[in-house]
Amino acid sequence: MAVNNFKIQILSRAKLEVDEAANYYESESKELGKLFYLEFKSYRKTLESIPFFEEKYETIRTLPLKKFPYTIHFKVDESKKIVFILALTSNYQDPNTTRIK
Incomplete structure (x- = not known):
């Protein structure tokens, strides 16, 4: 079975959310x-x-x-073989206040 390699593009907002979460856990x-x-x-x-x-x-x-209460939100462009990581949200975050549109 061939592996379909997709390119990953992380939006700057998602990068910031990953950094914020990592910094929070490091402070704990x-x-x-x-x-x-x-x-x-x-x-x-x-x-x-x-x-x-x-x-x-x-x-x-x-x-x-699996180990941390966060979810990656992303879109897939199958024709261009790109995964766009849009956000990283806390599972404790109110879904009505998420920044994902």
């Missing part, structure tokens, strides 16, 4: 921010080969992290 416990970032990086790598997770909001798909 030494090395925890690094563990958060490594898990996010692992899931980003998964999206390079398997981006077809749950479609939640019309064309926006979601992928929850």
